[in-house]
Amino acid sequence: MNLPKEVTIIEVGPRDGLQNEKNLISTEDKIAFISKLKSSGIKEMELTSFVSPKWVPQMKDANDIISACLDDNRNFVLAPNRKGIDLLYQTDCKAVAVFVGVSESFNKKNINKSTKESMEDLGPIITELKDKGYFVRACISTSFYCPFEGKVSSEDVVALCSQFVQFGVDELSVADTIGMATPQEAFFLFKSLKEAFPNTLLTAHFHDTRGMALANVFAALQAGVDRFDTSAGGLGGCPFAPGATGNVATEDVVFMLAQMGIETGIDLDKLVEAVKVIEPHLSRGIESKYFGLNT
Amino acid sequence: MNLPKEVTIIEVGPRDGLQNEKNLISTEDKIAFISKLKSSGIKEMELTSFVSPKWVPQMKDANDIISACLDDNRNFVLAPNRKGIDLLYQTDCKAVAVFVGVSESFNKKNINKSTKESMEDLGPIITELKDKGYFVRACISTSFYCPFEGKVSSEDVVALCSQFVQFGVDELSVADTIGMATPQEAFFLFKSLKEAFPNTLLTAHFHDTRGMALANVFAALQAGVDRFDTSAGGLGGCPFAPGATGNVATEDVVFMLAQMGIETGIDLDKLVEAVKVIEPHLSRGIESKYFGLNT
Numbered sequence: 077m078n079l080p081k082e083v084t085i086i087e088v089g090p091r092d093g094l095q096n097e098k099n100l101i102s103t104e105d106k107i108a109f110i111s112k113l114k115s116s117g118i119k120e121m122e123l124t125s126f127v128s129p130k131w132v133p134q135m136k137d138a139n140d141i142i143s144a145c146l147d148d149n150r151n152f153v154l155a156p157n158r159k160g161i162d163l164l165y166q167t168d169c170k171a172v173a174v175f176v177g178v179s180e181s182f183n184k185k186n187i188n189k190s191t192k193e194s195m196e197d198l199g200p201i202i203t204e205l206k207d208k209g210y211f212v213r214a215c216i217s218t219s220f221y222c223p224f225e226g227k228v229s230s231e232d233v234v235a236l237c238s239q240f241v242q243f244g245v246d247e248l249s250v251a252d253t254i255g256m257a258t259p260q261e262a263f264f265l266f267k268s269l270k271e272a273f274p275n276t277l278l279t280a281h282f283h284d285t286r287g288m289a290l291a292n293v294f295a296a297l298q299a300g301v302d303r304f305d306t307s308a309g310g311l312g313g314c315p316f317a318p319g320a321t322g323n324v325a326t327e328d329v330v331f332m333l334a335q336m337g338i339e340t341g342i343d344l345d346k347l348v349e350a351v352k353v354i355e356p357h358l359s360r361g362i363e364s365k366y367f368g369l370n371t
Numbered sequence: 372m373n374l375p376k377e378v379t380i381i382e383v384g385p386r387d388g389l390q391n392e393k394n395l396i397s398t399e400d401k402i403a404f405i406s407k408l409k410s411s412g413i414k415e416m417e418l419t420s421f422v423s424p425k426w427v428p429q430m431k432d433a434n435d436i437i438s439a440c441l442d443d444n445r446n447f448v449l450a451p452n453r454k455g456i457d458l459l460y461q462t463d464c465k466a467v468a469v470f471v472g473v474s475e476s477f478n479k480k481n482i483n484k485s486t487k488e489s490m491e492d493l494g495p496i497i498t499e500l501k502d503k504g505y506f507v508r509a510c511i512s513t514s515f516y517c518p519f520e521g522k523v524s525s526e527d528v529v530a531l532c533s534q535f536v537q538f539g540v541d542e543l544s545v546a547d548t549i550g551m552a553t554p555q556e557a558f559f560l561f562k563s564l565k566e567a568f569p570n571t572l573l574t575a576h577f578h579d580t581r582g583m584a585l586a587n588v589f590a591a592l593q594a595g596v597d598r599f600d601t602s603a604g605g606l607g608g609c610p611f612a613p614g615a616t617g618n619v620a621t622e623d624v625v626f627m628l629a630q631m632g633i634e635t636g637i638d639l640d641k642l643v644e645a646v647k648v649i650e651p652h653l654s655r656g657i658e659s660k661y662f663g664l665n666t
Contacts, residue, residue: 077555258630259589260372287579287623287660291586294554328582335553365582 080302082339084120086249086279087113087326089354090141091122091154093311094134098359103137105357107144112350113308114147117342118326122173122305125154126163142167152213156187161201165208172205173249174198175215178232179222182253186217195239202243213247214240215281219265220257230265234272247277249305252292255285255322259295266299281305282324283313289324290332297338304329309351310364325364327351344370375597377634379415381544381574382408382621384649385436386417386449386468388606389429393654398432400652402439407645408603409442412637413621417468417600420449421458437462447508451482456496460503467500468544469493470510473527474517477548481512490534497538508542509535510576514560515552525560529567542572544600547587550580550617554590561594576600577619578608584619585627592633599624604646604657620659622646639665 090110094101106124113121123145129136142153146168154173155161164172176194177183183191198214205212219233237248250269252262262280269278280296280303282289293304307323330342344366351367362368385405389396401419408416418440424431437448441463449468450456459467471489472478478486493509500507514528532543545564547557557575564573575591575598577584588599602618625637639661646662657663 077558079555256630258627259586260374260631263372284582285660286626286664287582287620288585288627290583291554291589291627294586294589325582331581332553332583332586335551336555365580369581 077298079297079336080300080338082302083297083333084303085118085326085330085340085342086152086303086305087118087121087308088281088305088323089113089308089311089326091125091135091152092305092323093307093309095125095127095132096313097134097311099357100134101354101357103140103144105354106137106141109308109350109354110141110145112346112353114145114149116346116350117340118149119341120150120152122152122154123169125156125173126160127154127156138163139167142169150211154215157197158201161205170209171211171213173213173215174202175217176236177217177222177253178228178236179218179225181224182218182222185224191236195236199239199243202240202245206244211247212245213249213279214243214245215249215251216240217251217253219250220252220261221254223254230268233265234268237269237273241273241276245276247279247303248273249279249281251281251305252283255283255289257282257292258288259291262292263295263299266296266301270300277303279303279305284310284322284324289322290328293324293329293332306330308347309354309358309362309367311354311358322363325366327366328364331366372593374592374631375595375633377597378592378628379598380413380621380625380635380637381447381598381600382413382416382603383576383600383618384408384603384606384621386420386430386447387600387618388602388604390420390422390427391608392429392606394652395429396649396652398435398439400649401432401436404603404645404649405436405440407641407648409440409444411641411645412635413444414636415445415447417447417449418464420451420468421455422449422451433458434462437464445506449510452492453496456500465504466506466508468508468510469497470512471531472512472517472548473523473531474513474520476519477513477517480519486531490531494534494538497535497540501539506542507540508544508574509540510544510546511535512546512548514545515547515556516549518549525563528560529563532564532568536568536571540571542574542598543568544574544576546576546600547578550578550584552577552587553583554586557587558590558594561591561596565595572598574598574600579605579617579619580608584617585623588619588624588627601625603642604649604653604662605659606649606653617658620661622661623659626661
């Protein structure tokens with residue numbers, strides 16, 4: 077069993093997690109959370125996003141978060157469209173995440189465009205970002221199942237990733253948005269993607285909706301994946317994807333990897349401290365196993 | 372990826388699950404639960420146990436449960452010692468489960484004997500059971516980690532299983548009693564056991580204490596395991612093993628297997644109905660993902 081010796085965790089709690097939190101969290105509390113997460117050893121993180129404050133008021137403090145939290149590590153800001161990208165250009169952030177859904181219905185509900193239209197918009201934006209020296213991460217939603225259309229074809233995922241690679245992205249983050257993929261499906265899709273795009277960073281993004289997230293992490297490790305999107309405390313879930321609650325919790329992934337002798341550079345005690353910082357401000361409880369067993 | 376096409380589920384909820392339930396459940400309610408479980412398509416089940424009613428009052432109705440629930444399927448009754456075996460002989464049940472902990476400390480706390488003493492007791496009992504035509508299942512606790520001693524050596528597990536095979540048992544049920552095994556450890560131990568004992572039924576028993584149960588099921592499938600102990604509603608956990616709460620839920624395992632195209636013969640809707648029958652009588656909520664998403 078040939079597994080990676082080291083794994084990079086991309087912490088998505090402050091963006092993907094909090095974006096779906098009902099309580100409006102103060103900028104100060106978010107900064108304290110992010111700071112604690114960073115002190116646990118997390119090196120890559122989705123900090124915030126430039127989305128419409130009308131639709132996602134939680135992210136309206138994006139500029140303040142960026143100003144307070146940028147450091148030498150890789151800090152992503154999600155910018156879903158030209159407007160977001162233009163706002164990003166006014167900051168010092170040099171790593172951007174863009175996204176698209178493989179499933180047409182999902183993409184329509186999410187950003188009111190067909191997948192093809194989204195890709196037509198993103199092509200020139202990514203070229204421009206790369207010309208300016210940005211690190212570009214492409215987040216690919218509904219790569220296994222769509223809440224509206226069911227099973228998504230792996231050929232469609234590979235084709236979409238291929239377009240992104242041609243656009244010049246640095247990273248593909250491939251997501252099981254509704255937590256429906258089996259480990260077998262995870263293994264085969266990530267194996268195909270690893271083979272098809274050996275020179276692009278490949279990240280797996282799992283949700284624990286049906287308890288299969290750690291099984292899928294294990295399957296993706298077997299396919300050679302050494303980058304995982306995870307969310308401290310298991311925060312998150314997509315408001316446009318019914319039943320998608322629950323990104324896999326960073327602490328549960330880090331614990332499993334540590335037990336397997338796979339290095340992440342993250343201190344579990346400090347990670348728990350970070351979750352404790354945000355916990356009192358949330359509308360929901362923390363469901364992660366490691367947090368429950370260690371607090 | 373060469374996985375089994377069919378898997379046998381051994382439902383342990385009525386015994387392993389309810390044995391650790393604080394509320395005293397009426398015999399009538401247990402029988403209704405078992406009946407619904409059977410109607411979902413479950414073919415093998417731990418029905419009850421002959422243990423001291425002083426220590427485990429929940430199981431004091433073992434005779435009534437056996438009388439009401441025996442059928443042509445494989446119904447196990449746990450009998451941990453000579454006294455239990457003698458009580459079993461007075462029933463029509465023909466399948467017995469015995470158990471031992473690989474870890475000395477665990478075995479001591481559980482049955483006040485060293486592992487060696489337990490095995491010396493069990494040898495002649497198993498020979499006798501086999502002479503009388505019983506199906507004998509050996510449940511091997513703490514096969515990965517012990518709550519008191521930490522990591523358990525896989526050589527010790529293989530050696531203990533080897534003794535059981537020499538005694539003539541039909542089945543080895545090998546348990547991660549405190550839900551601490553990683554999928555890597557599960558894969559390697561079950562691969563060793565499959566190779567060492569090709570002619571004995573091999574069953575994997577996982578707890579979801581740290582969210583790794585389905586990952587371990589996936590790993591064990593890869594090692595060729597096609598029998599899993601699971602508990603409807605995720606009932607259970609061992610009172611003598613701190614932090615061991617939560618057998619992996621039957622419905623979560625069956626859902627994952629079904630999604631993988633692996634046949635169990637179990638109807639998920641009916642399984643949910645069975646959990647609904649027992650839920651109102653429990654001291655705790657149902658934590659399984661499938662139940663939460665489908666009720």
